[in-house]
Amino acid sequence: MIPRYSRPEMTTIWSPESKFRIWFEIEAHACDALAELGVIPKSAAATIWEKGKAAEFDVDRIDEIERETKHDVIAFLTHLAEIVGPDARFVHQGMTSSDVLDTCFNVQLVKASDILLADMDKLLEAVKKRALEHKDTITIGRSHGIHAEPTTFGVKLAFAYAEFERCRTRLEAAREEIATCAISGAVGTFANIDPRVEEHVASAMGLKAEPVSTQVIPRDRHAMFFATLGVIASSVERLSVEIRHLQRTEVLEAEEYFSPGQKGSSAMPHKRNPVLTENLTGLARMVRSYAMPAMENVALWHERDISHSSVERMIGPDATVTLDFALARLTGVIEKLVVYPETMLANLNKFKGLVHSQRVLLALTQAGVSREDAYRLVQRNAMKVWEDGKDFLTELLADKDVRAALSEEDLREKFDLGYHTKQVDAIFKRVFG
């Protein structure tokens, strides 16, 4: 997480101020439940809420106390006591630091997920808009980087849409994974705190109670969360790589938007680089890499150790901030993507008409020519296109052996691009409903 690749709404989640505010809410909700259960006075719970809500927590002061106590939660509670007064002694009754820390981390991840889901919705909207716009924009489909058969640019985007919809579903499942709360005390036995406190806090914070925790919330949940972010980042990479390919000088079927005043890096007006999607490719590598330490975090020792903590202090912000930035950047790229339908057509026709050779081959076989002969006939005409730049249809029309099997009308019909796009409606119906 570095400012260059960060957006404020997401980084705010990870600020000390946000963290302490969440800590306070967890403690105050717990007080409500404890008061309801008669463990602490109701008036105390009310005071804690009132004073804590009004206060701004002083991060420097808390840091100062932590330098002394070497314990962040105690430092916060001490500062809270400075604000709340004597009733502060009713805060944190029967709880452990992990109850606060782990529940807070999950609250932060849930908030981050909500931003990511909104990001995804915007990305989906942008992709859909451009897909509909280019539903019938003919372009060549490529396998292995080599021309294959025609498709439309809209179909390419429909594919991305379907992929990001899957990503959205995964993100929702990932959010669900970490939307839990644990207030279970030392080693998770509830010895000093009633499970009903946990249920209350969970509900108040928009979470579910963790069915069984061991002081810490189990880290397989977080492993799944960060692994999912890694998969989503890989899909960001996929669309980014597609755009980088399309913007290559020799292809130039689409390119990232350049503002009017913007200059390329040199005097050459064609020197517009797909720097945004290259950047996204790198960011995807980063988000993906965070999945590994998250998985290594699962096997904590016994009821818990604290090795996960340093990892999460890093990847919590790093993964969510970076993916948020990446999704927003990709949305912008798609929204403003400059598309060149004429170049698409020109590229498709690079080898004049050759893209239809397979259909001619099939037509010949269907007309009774053996497959071997048909292949030979097609190939000898194709070679003139390939090597001498001739027009494929013209050559075929002039080939007696071909004409023995196929009429001019037959042949012309095989050069209809519409043949390849006749199912585009069906595909769009599947994807966009």
Add this chain to the structure above:
Amino acid sequence: MIPRYSRPEMTTIWSPESKFRIWFEIEAHACDALAELGVIPKSAAATIWEKGKAAEFDVDRIDEIERETKHDVIAFLTHLAEIVGPDARFVHQGMTSSDVLDTCFNVQLVKASDILLADMDKLLEAVKKRALEHKDTITIGRSHGIHAEPTTFGVKLAFAYAEFERCRTRLEAAREEIATCAISGAVGTFANIDPRVEEHVASAMGLKAEPVSTQVIPRDRHAMFFATLGVIASSVERLSVEIRHLQRTEVLEAEEYFSPGQKGSSAMPHKRNPVLTENLTGLARMVRSYAMPAMENVALWHERDISHSSVERMIGPDATVTLDFALARLTGVIEKLVVYPETMLANLNKFKGLVHSQRVLLALTQAGVSREDAYRLVQRNAMKVWEDGKDFLTELLADKDVRAALSEEDLREKFDLGYHTKQVDAIFKRVFG
């Protein structure tokens, strides 16, 4: 995937024989649909089924043809033609190799998932059985590897149960991810094949039609699948590491089963090593590592390239076979785990009664002693236990300042282990219902 860590049911899925059988089924089901649509004769479809079903595909013969054609699907189709006869020319109409390869790979992954789900059920059953058995077996809970507060061995296992139940849910979602079928022809446009063929094959093979494919089934699905396996493997590691810890010479609260005749590695009868769970720790590292190439596979170029293929030929078998083996091995370890409740109790009491010091501290404060004084009182008695091996309760009872605040009865009550386990029923209810 090596024989030492493989089980036949799973490896069979990945045999050439299985693969060719699935290829045949995909082709034959497609023929049914093509016949239904009137594209090929119904009699041809019937013949293809009849002859293909009866035949055993000759792997050596197919390999021989592949050496010539350098194309595995063509080699198979050629061999199929040798079996089916003239009607074979109606096979594979309008399809691409990817239609067969990708659908087959997903069929194999679905079959593998089904085995893994069954493995998981057995593991859950074993964990549950031992959890119920040891619901009330008192043991020390540990944070940071250091004694914390008492819990029960059953609660430890309940925790594992909840974790593997989450893993099961994730595995089902992962199975769903890859349970799709694509029969969409070159670059996925259905130009040469009706989408209804895809729908028929999908349904016949127990899959869903891929909403939009680009000749290949999108690899974000597989990335999610293998990432999920990596998370599950990490949970296998967690429970394995727990057992390795419990079997340490100094702890020895549980150990892997050793058969009567089995000898440790030397003359020392205590030399029983937790080799199975150590092995599982290593296998987890492997399964986890396969998530990375699976994620890198997502960003194929344009409609498809073939870089994913070599990766999947390896990690398809490697990840599923290894995880299957690991789940089964872990199940065996849990089923036969030798548990030593007396050692658990002895370890818990290593520092005589000290485990109750926190309750005494709380009782003192509740009795009106200031927190600072209470801490001092507890600590000066605790030190005698810690350094001189005295009994904590005896020392407290003899301390006048303590007794000024707490009666003997009060003090004795604080040494009740039941205090820590009073919520075990509630926890079990949450986990096992």
Add this chain to the structure above:
Amino acid sequence: MIPRYSRPEMTTIWSPESKFRIWFEIEAHACDALAELGVIPKSAAATIWEKGKAAEFDVDRIDEIERETKHDVIAFLTHLAEIVGPDARFVHQGMTSSDVLDTCFNVQLVKASDILLADMDKLLEAVKKRALEHKDTITIGRSHGIHAEPTTFGVKLAFAYAEFERCRTRLEAAREEIATCAISGAVGTFANIDPRVEEHVASAMGLKAEPVSTQVIPRDRHAMFFATLGVIASSVERLSVEIRHLQRTEVLEAEEYFSPGQKGSSAMPHKRNPVLTENLTGLARMVRSYAMPAMENVALWHERDISHSSVERMIGPDATVTLDFALARLTGVIEKLVVYPETMLANLNKFKGLVHSQRVLLALTQAGVSREDAYRLVQRNAMKVWEDGKDFLTELLADKDVRAALSEEDLREKFDLGYHTKQVDAIFKRVFG
């Protein structure tokens, strides 16, 4: 490691036969040293060598014994005793299984390294040959996939040569890392075996004695080894991706060799796919992924645990066999690479002469035109090339403002491609000496 991506010389290293042969040699060399030290009779050592050397170890028999003893080294020693007779009791005196297993693993890795080094030499030779051949073959250099400035195809290959030379140096260092031998007994204290035995075996097997081992050879060595293989695989990927780019339909400056009889996947003669380099891209992902579990293997518990073993049984063969195959395949691709210098030139001139715009700009500023004016002058002519397909030099020559600063001769000189390649000799001298 699957047969499709394996070469026999490398797989042989990992066969049971090879392993048992190495085990025998370690044991027999140890016997020599023990005999020299007077611990066992010299005649016994002689007999062990004589009988063991002549014998073929029966893998099935050893497996059979292992099923009984559940210990692979004991199974081997038992079988060896069947071959050697009574003198077998002098084998393995004071040694542990790890002494044999770890030293053997390192012998295997050293042998594998030697093959990889030979592979690398062949690759370097192939790259050098083609680099020299195309030293002066003009081609466009690309940044961001966008045309930048001219270079030569030989320079591109010189770059690859320099990279693989670095890889060779790294591979030698990696070989050095794992070329160690440990014969140090339980927990590595030499309590039951003299360090001179270790020194003798090390020297006899072409290894160095591990300065200090803990029953096992430390796994940071292996982590470094496999990480290095991952880096090398990434360089294989780099050159492979370059070729995949060059073979794209729109670029087509080079392509993988297709044998005369070979057919593309369809009737289209241009449909030649860069399947070998795509395959190499996938294989690189695999080799890279093995670095992670190798690093996780480092932190074994105390003097040793056995969690590394399952990992190494997999990645030992997987990483070396796959990289060997990849290096050989890449060598073949380079040797036979079909290069199209005319297309290179045509691509370079896609925008007629525009590639020289930067030099014209510099010349204008050097002739006293302000940078802003110069940019404007260049751009207005460049736009005619870019948008209307005009010839850049023609336009410049016809532009009065340009001509006010630069003569025709001046301008023509700026269109000299030789300007860009004048340092090629210097670069080649640096790389090839």
Add this chain to the structure above:
Amino acid sequence: MIPRYSRPEMTTIWSPESKFRIWFEIEAHACDALAELGVIPKSAAATIWEKGKAAEFDVDRIDEIERETKHDVIAFLTHLAEIVGPDARFVHQGMTSSDVLDTCFNVQLVKASDILLADMDKLLEAVKKRALEHKDTITIGRSHGIHAEPTTFGVKLAFAYAEFERCRTRLEAAREEIATCAISGAVGTFANIDPRVEEHVASAMGLKAEPVSTQVIPRDRHAMFFATLGVIASSVERLSVEIRHLQRTEVLEAEEYFSPGQKGSSAMPHKRNPVLTENLTGLARMVRSYAMPAMENVALWHERDISHSSVERMIGPDATVTLDFALARLTGVIEKLVVYPETMLANLNKFKGLVHSQRVLLALTQAGVSREDAYRLVQRNAMKVWEDGKDFLTELLADKDVRAALSEEDLREKFDLGYHTKQVDAIFKRVFG
């Protein structure tokens, strides 16, 4: 990289101020070389040095210009021009941004390496000191977490010393990898800049000239660099895990230092947690994870793309700052580690004398008892120790069958711990010379 796990000396390297200072030095040294070659006036070079050296670069101002130009190097050069005046037009002649950026990144990595090397020296010193101190401190060696044979705590540390010495050597090699400079202009052809400029700048900045670059310095160098850091982090993890194990309540042979006033997390005086080494375990996971994106960065497209940039802006600081912090923290842990030799001895004797059973077994066989009988004799006495807490030597002395083969003196001699440590001097000589 977060403040909590950062040390100022290392973070300073990555500050904007440091970066701009290095950029300036690269440009200024290049001017010297250009002046020497007569390309620019010597007086200009002198002015540039003089003014630039005296100036403080205004990061906010540069950021402001970058927001306009969207190009960081141009922004810097513009700001430099504001400082230097008209002579600034002679700066950056014939260079590209990459020349500055890549050379600067390598300068930063070299500086970071130098700090890491110094860290490593301090760690080695600390480990050596404690190793010598505990050279003869008897402790049990453990395999699989199970007691094996005696060793000394000094030998354990000698092992760590040897491992970190290897890490130091690797770190030096990694430093060498990235200690290169490229000033080669667009696509690395030196068309607009003389190679002698590169040589001068390289030498002036303490680097070597990159033999052949492609506008960018090849990223296999950086992959190797970050992979090496990952391996080193894994060794940090190994020693940290050892300490975590030793500090377990049941083992407690050593523990991290707690300052006198420091309190554990609760009233229990034994509740001292190995939080520093747990933290190091997590940090190791992070440093390790950065190796993957670094390897993925290698395969840039053609002469270069910019996907590596976002990765390196993150892992450059993240990996070096985190490893620096980890090495320093580990050094502190080792320096202050509290070692309990008496507990080590007590643990070793947990099963009274049983640790010597292997020697008794060997002695019996050497005295002519068959191996099977010897095993039976040892085991029947060992079982009394294992199950009934008897003393092993006492039992053996009372066993007639044992005594038939071994005298009391013989038996007593087998219980000499010195037997296991007799080679400690030899091991220390190997490690410490």
